[in-house]
Amino acid sequence: MAQKAIVGEKVGMTQVWGDDQRVVPVTVLRVEPARIVQVKNGLTDGYSALQVTFGQRDAKKLSRSEAGHFAPKSGARNVAAGRRLVELRLDSVDGFEIGQEIKVDTLAVGERVDVTAVSRGKGFAGTMKRHNFSGQGASHGNHKHHRSPGSIGSCTFPGRVFKGLRMPGHLGHQQVTTLNLEVVQADPEKNLLLVKGSVPGPNGGVVIIRNAVKGSSKGK
């Protein structure tokens, strides 16, 4: 698991100049300071994680259960309500306390991160789009089967279609993680994080950024 994690919002892609004056394609992520709402550890919850919120939300528009979660009447905590509650799984939550802010400068330039988000929904997609099938010929007498999957199995034996056969169906809108993206810039004043490469999901989507769990062939 990760030692560091933070939540952000995808702004979009652009490009910046690298040290060698070459173009570096980057995704801009807005990482507002995340406020810790709840600290989960092995004793109380069976696993360690931080429940955080970010951004602002009108306190009057909260439901009672939400308001009670951010600031219970018992006075156990009083955290300003944010746009969403996000849980960040961590190896260890030692040193984190309720109300503490996690900022973008927890990540350093050059560090490798994994970015998790919900990918864009593509709806019901055929096998060419969903599983990169080749489709069928445009000509040679083909009639209305240009994008069909083709054969899906044998005849009397086995007499059924194998489970797990790749077929048309719903594509996208699932959690996707992009591994080992390089941090190009982390700006705590503007609350911006620039990572090299693309990030799943639409602009405006919520992304979770944590330090890379797998090693990279490029070192670090």
Add this chain to the structure above:
Amino acid sequence: MKPTDIVEKQILRADIPQVGPGDEVKVHVRVVESGKERVQIFQGNVVSVYGSGASANYTVRKLSYGVGVERTFPIHSPSVAKLEVVKRGDIRRAKLNYLRKRSGKSAKVRELREDQ
């Protein structure tokens, strides 16, 4: 305004003149060879300008010893020391790809006259 402009506007250069297709330009390119930097001039006609914002590019075509050479530069590239406009061109289309098939006098771009 795009949301990514907060990043893009930092890398846009204000010292680059507006260039369009047909213009004859001198591109002062920074070349790093064996650790040393020098400036090389690439002079020719802009045959295409494409892209927008930080990712806008232009292509310059010149004849080098009778061979056509085209180079594409990002407009805001830090490796361009200076961009000079020598002449403005009088052209009728946005992409001057027809120059590739031409040679001699017909491969020239007419200069834009002030009284036009």
